[in-house]
Amino acid sequence: MSAPIANLDLPMESPAPxxxxxxxxxxxxxxxxxxxxxxxxxxxxxxIAVFAPxxxxxxxxxxxxxxxxxxxxxLEGGEWSYVLGCDALxxxxxxRIVFGSRVSIFLGASVIVFATxxxxxxxxxxxxLRGWVDAVIxxxxxxxxxxxxxxxxxxxxxMMGPGLLNIFLxxxxxEWVIPCRLVRGETLALREVEYVEAARxxxxxxxxxxxxxxxxxxLSPVIVVSTIRLAHVIILEASLSFLGIGVQPPTASWGSLxxxxxxxxxxxxxxSTFSGLAILVLVLAINVTSQGLRDAFDPRLQA
Amino acid sequence: MMxxxxxxxxxxxPDAGHDxxxxxxxxxxxxxxxxxxxxxxxxxxAIEAIDLDVMRGECLGVVGESGSGKSVTxxxxxxxxxxxxxxxAGSVRLDGVELTQLSAVALRRLRGRQIAMTLQDALTxxxxxxxxxxQLCEVIRAHDDDxxxxxxxxxxxxxxxxxxEMMALVGxxxxxxxxxxxxxxxxxxxxxxxxxxxxxxxRPRLLIADEPTTAxxxxxQAQVLELIAEQRARWGMSVVLITHDLAVVxxxxxxxxxxxxxxxxxxxxxxxxxxDPRHPYTRGLLASIPRADDPSLPIRPxxxxxxxxxxxxxxxxxxxxxxxxxxxxLAAIPVMSFGDGRSARCLFAEA
Amino acid sequence: MSxxxxxxxxxxxxxVLLGVSLITFLMLAATPGDPVDxxxxxxxxxxxxxxxxxxxMGLDLPLPQxxxxxxxxxxxxxxxxxxxxxxxxxxxxxxRLPATIELTLVALIVALAVAIPLGVLAAVEKDxxxxxxxxxxxxxxxxxxxxxxxLLLILFFGVTLHLLPVSGRSDGAIGIPTVTGLLLIDTLLAxxxxxxxxxxxxxxxxxxTLGLPMAAVLMRVTRASMLEVLRQDYVTFAEAKGLTPMRVxxxxxxxxxxxxxxxxxxxxxxxxxxxxxxVETVFGWPGLGRVVVDSISTRDFPLIQAAILLYAVxxxxxxxxxxxxxxxxxPRVRL
Numbered sequence: 001m002s003a004p005i006a007n008l009d010l011p012m013e014s015p016a017p018x019x020x021x022x023x024x025x026x027x028x029x030x031x032x033x034x035x036x037x038x039x040x041x042x043x044x045x046x047x048i049a050v051f052a053p054x055x056x057x058x059x060x061x062x063x064x065x066x067x068x069x070x071x072x073x074x075l076e077g078g079e080w081s082y083v084l085g086c087d088a089l090x091x092x093x094x095x096r097i098v099f100g101s102r103v104s105i106f107l108g109a110s111v112i113v114f115a116t117x118x119x120x121x122x123x124x125x126x127x128x129l130r131g132w133v134d135a136v137i138x139x140x141x142x143x144x145x146x147x148x149x150x151x152x153x154x155x156x157x158x159m160m161g162p163g164l165l166n167i168f169l170x171x172x173x174x175e176w177v178i179p180c181r182l183v184r185g186e187t188l189a190l191r192e193v194e195y196v197e198a199a200r201x202x203x204x205x206x207x208x209x210x211x212x213x214x215x216x217x218x219l220s221p222v223i224v225v226s227t228i229r230l231a232h233v234i235i236l237e238a239s240l241s242f243l244g245i246g247v248q249p250p251t252a253s254w255g256s257l258x259x260x261x262x263x264x265x266x267x268x269x270x271x272s273t274f275s276g277l278a279i280l281v282l283v284l285a286i287n288v289t290s291q292g293l294r295d296a297f298d299p300r301l302q303a
Numbered sequence: 304m305m306x307x308x309x310x311x312x313x314x315x316x317p318d319a320g321h322d323x324x325x326x327x328x329x330x331x332x333x334x335x336x337x338x339x340x341x342x343x344x345x346x347x348x349a350i351e352a353i354d355l356d357v358m359r360g361e362c363l364g365v366v367g368e369s370g371s372g373k374s375v376t377x378x379x380x381x382x383x384x385x386x387x388x389x390x391x392a393g394s395v396r397l398d399g400v401e402l403t404q405l406s407a408v409a410l411r412r413l414r415g416r417q418i419a420m421t422l423q424d425a426l427t428x429x430x431x432x433x434x435x436x437x438q439l440c441e442v443i444r445a446h447d448d449d450x451x452x453x454x455x456x457x458x459x460x461x462x463x464x465x466x467x468e469m470m471a472l473v474g475x476x477x478x479x480x481x482x483x484x485x486x487x488x489x490x491x492x493x494x495x496x497x498x499x500x501x502x503x504x505x506r507p508r509l510l511i512a513d514e515p516t517t518a519x520x521x522x523x524q525a526q527v528l529e530l531i532a533e534q535r536a537r538w539g540m541s542v543v544l545i546t547h548d549l550a551v552v553x554x555x556x557x558x559x560x561x562x563x564x565x566x567x568x569x570x571x572x573x574x575x576x577x578x579d580p581r582h583p584y585t586r587g588l589l590a591s592i593p594r595a596d597d598p599s600l601p602i603r604p605x606x607x608x609x610x611x612x613x614x615x616x617x618x619x620x621x622x623x624x625x626x627x628x629x630x631x632x633l634a635a636i637p638v639m640s641f642g643d644g645r646s647a648r649c650l651f652a653e654a
Numbered sequence: 655m656s657x658x659x660x661x662x663x664x665x666x667x668x669x670v671l672l673g674v675s676l677i678t679f680l681m682l683a684a685t686p687g688d689p690v691d692x693x694x695x696x697x698x699x700x701x702x703x704x705x706x707x708x709x710x711m712g713l714d715l716p717l718p719q720x721x722x723x724x725x726x727x728x729x730x731x732x733x734x735x736x737x738x739x740x741x742x743x744x745x746x747x748x749x750r751l752p753a754t755i756e757l758t759l760v761a762l763i764v765a766l767a768v769a770i771p772l773g774v775l776a777a778v779e780k781d782x783x784x785x786x787x788x789x790x791x792x793x794x795x796x797x798x799x800x801x802x803x804x805l806l807l808i809l810f811f812g813v814t815l816h817l818l819p820v821s822g823r824s825d826g827a828i829g830i831p832t833v834t835g836l837l838l839i840d841t842l843l844a845x846x847x848x849x850x851x852x853x854x855x856x857x858x859x860x861x862x863t864l865g866l867p868m869a870a871v872l873m874r875v876t877r878a879s880m881l882e883v884l885r886q887d888y889v890t891f892a893e894a895k896g897l898t899p900m901r902v903x904x905x906x907x908x909x910x911x912x913x914x915x916x917x918x919x920x921x922x923x924x925x926x927x928x929x930x931x932x933v934e935t936v937f938g939w940p941g942l943g944r945v946v947v948d949s950i951s952t953r954d955f956p957l958i959q960a961a962i963l964l965y966a967v968x969x970x971x972x973x974x975x976x977x978x979x980x981x982x983x984x985p986r987v988r989l
Contacts, residue, residue, distance in 0.1 A: 143673035146970045147962070150928030151946075155678070155962045158950045159685045235799050239932055242801045243947055258802055262936075265805060266813050273809075276802030284797040291793070383893055415896030422894075427887035432909050441905070442895045501895065 028296040035292020041285035049101040056095035057081065061250055064090035069268040085270045087260060093271060096252055097278050103253035108234040111168055115175035116226050122176065123183025124210045128191055141177045149174055150239060157245045167246050171233055178229060179222055186218040220297045227290035231283045238279050254279045329356035330541050331509055336393030338379045345613040349375040350565045354638065357509065362535065362542040364556030364573065366549060370609055372565040373545045377511045381418055382410040416446040419507035423514035425494035429486035436482040439466040439501055446505040469500040473530055492523035499527065503534055511543045516551055528555055549592055553577055558644065561585050564620035565612050571645040581647035583625045627651060667974055674966045679724050682959045733960035738952040743960045747942060753823055754941035756836045757864065758926050760857055764865035765872055766919060773876025774908065777884060788873060795870025800929055804863040804936040811859060821938030824853040860937045864929050868922055875918045880911040920976030924969040
């Protein structure tokens with residue numbers, strides 16, 4: 001005979017004290033081994049980018065014509081101090097890839113941060129204030145969305161010329177519309193909610209309501225979307241650099257490394273292969289992480 | 304709604320095309336049926352050790368609140384439980400044929416033909432992107448022997464003819480013109496009737512109506528129930544009315560089965576059970592309905608909530624809400640029978 | 655759909671198209687460098703000739719008028735003369751467009767042909783090894799840089815295995831009468847099986863490179879929407895009717911499940927347009943995309959401008975078609 005269960009009369013769910021939705025989502029995320037693993041990989045890449053000068057075995061700009069197109073260490077003719085082989089000018093591929101991560105990661109991250117910031121502000125203004133502000137912003141968003149991404153970036157680059165700053169501007173100029181659209185939609189929904197009405201009734205100014213009442217509630221979906229977009233932006237920058245319109249030599253991003261290796265694809269397949277592999281691994285890790293974030297933080301999945 | 308006319312010649316007698324049935328004993332006999340669902344929080348025992356019978360030609364009411372397992376029971380009977388759900392024990396016999404042992408193909412042939420089911424909301428039960436004609440004709444072409452016997456080119460027309468007949472039978476005006484319409488073009492009551500037409504199209508021997516009245520307003524409710532009663536009278540079809548509405552059961556059902564927290568807690572003839580409920584839950588249910596003959600009587604809702612069905616302890620599941628709790632109730636409670644088909648799952652049912 | 659509703663939606667396009675044209679115009683108008691200089695290149699010209707050229711190109715007009723002229727010309731198909739090719743831009747585009755269209759179409763077909771069956775299977779066999787494999791593959795597909803994937807394919811199938819040609823559109827297709835501009839069809843119409851096979855071989859890798867990442871996206875959409883559909887009451891009811899699983903799947907579930915897939919596919923075709931620029935560059939495919947990329951290094955602004963406008967307008971129209979498609983496919987949303 002089983003002992004009586006004392007709290008049979010109590011409701012089934014009794015949440016622990018101070019268990020905010022954020023903490024619950026975080027716990028769900030941490031339970032997902034793949035997502036956590038992927039997040040660690042992303043972090044590793046960031047650290048590599050930050051500490052590149054100390055981590056790279058050689059100087060990425062150090063040309064050595066004797067080592068021209070030297071194969072990776074495990075193939076005949078390679079050596080272990082130049083693990084992944086060398087490019088057409090004898091520069092160590094691994095070092096170039098390590099330094100290339102700085103461009104790819106920082107450019108991608110800064111575009112996303114900038115675009116998300118602008119997008120949030122624009123979206124809040126458009127969604128909350130409505131009226132002509134909304135009309136102007138929405139129209140602008142529609143028009144910008146009408147251009148295919150790569151094409152628009154190419155057009156802007158053609159206009160402004162190549163270079164790191166210009167890529168940043170070109171990508172950011174198109175990217176902000178995505179968080180803007182999302183934030184606007186969420187704001188529209190939230191502005192009718194009771195606590196917002198209450199704040200309005202008490203006479204709170206618009207910027208206060210937008211900042212303190214609405215903003216915290218839209219952060220979740222915005223963060224999830226931004227991580228997904230980060231992956232896209234990194235690939236975009238790589239594509240632009242591959243086409244030659246991105247960063248210019250001697251600065252190298254992973255995309256331009258792949259382009260460099262293209263002419264030698266038959267004789268020295270490692271140049272393009274490993275540079276592109278770096279992109280794949282990072283983007284894959286970001287995508288798995290963002291999938292985990294989505295599963296954990298998506299309000300629809302909150303039980 | 305059109306009054307039933309003389310039986311048309313195309314309607315065959317109820318058992319045409321079916322295997323030779325036993326004519327004795329219950330039509331449907333369920334013994335010890337248990338179904339579980341694997342969830343993130345553990346194994347959910349949706350129903351446990353269900354025993355019930357559906358007699359030939361009778362209307363059985365299955366009553367219980369949401370989560371009591373009424374729908375799961377009959378979904379299990381029809382073999383519609385899919386992973387992560389699974390029937391873990393029990394037997395379901397339709398005319399002596401053990402359904403749990405049947406192959407998927409054989410079970411499928413049974414559905415729509417010998418056992419039919421209608422769902423609560425006709426708007427979601429009907430496919431929004433298919434016409435009524437498609438949804439009616441496909442069940443006719445799948446099961447109707449008369450249509451199947453015809454040479455291929457004539458089948459579509461014959462099926463359409465049957466479809467129009469069925470629509471007329473359930474009272475849809477201008478059926479021939481409306482065959483090509485989509486579900487959202489009909490009113491709620493009409494949709495319910497169309498769903499009924501689909502279920503009845505192949506003259507099933509057992510109709511399981513899951514909450515047939517919940518989504519409807521009162522006038523339409525009466526019409527739908529009347530429709531079911533008519534067809535029942537015509538063909539001697541057995542009906543299971545799954546509902547949480549005691550009034551409907553009291554009016555239409557011969558016998559009643561009361562379910563609570565995944566178990567059958569009381570069974571018996573409707574009149575008997577309503578006049579003299581033996582299980583505290585049934586008593587509570589009846590006490591919580593306003594009474595038309597004496598509106599001043601206080602309504603007494605049952606205190607507490609339904610227990611979780613994830614790894615439930617082996618004890619009376621109504622324990623927490625029962626007014627008469629005792630130490631003996633903390634063990635597995637068997638079903639006590641009192642003859643005349645009466646039974647209740649309570650140690651104090653005799654009183 | 656009622657005509658007024660359709661007309662209303664069409665009208666909605668106008669401001670967007672205008673805005674797109676405006677931005678395209680401004681983009682190039684704001685480009686540093688004197689167009690006349692770029693046009694002339696190394697050629698010497700007198701001041702008078704320069705002025706005439708300036709006048710012909712409309713550069714002496716105020717900005718709004720230049721925009722008006724630009725619009726007027728665009729509508730009639732006059733995009734000026736390409737600096738580099740020294741021919742009317744419209745002509746250059748018309749020559750190269752069929753190759754791009756063919757590539758994009760085949761890539762779309764490949765994407766749909768791969769994504770839909772896989773997505774449906776993954777949903778039906780949820781949580782099986784097939785489902786997990788499909789999910790992982792689609793995650794890879796979405797993370798793959800297109801240009802790198804193309805290079806790998808070239809390395810593997812072209813260089814190592816010598817199985818497929820690595821550039822160009824076809825061998826031996828010269829002399830095939832141009833009926834549709836699509837070599838696949840034209841070679842069949844001309845009754846030349848060798849040229850047809852060559853065309854297919856040349857199309858294989860570019861189409862895969864362009865189509866598979868899109869397939870990855872579409873597969874996830876299909877799977878998700880199929881899972882959603884399979885949970886619906888009408889699927890349960892269809893099963894309760896005793897219909898065969900095939901019929902339930904194909905007649906009841908699929909039609910509903912494909913609605914999101916088709917809508918997303920129509921929207922994603924825009925990204926195919928962008929991706930074709932990369933794929934054409936990697937594979938040396940003689941299409942419009944490669945011309946655009948080349949024209950950047952040659953600073954051939956009329957061409958770039960026309961290409962951007964063309965692509966953007968196509969994209970807007972595609973989105974419009976996607977909207978229409980959605981209302982057609984979903985009877986409940988009929989206006």
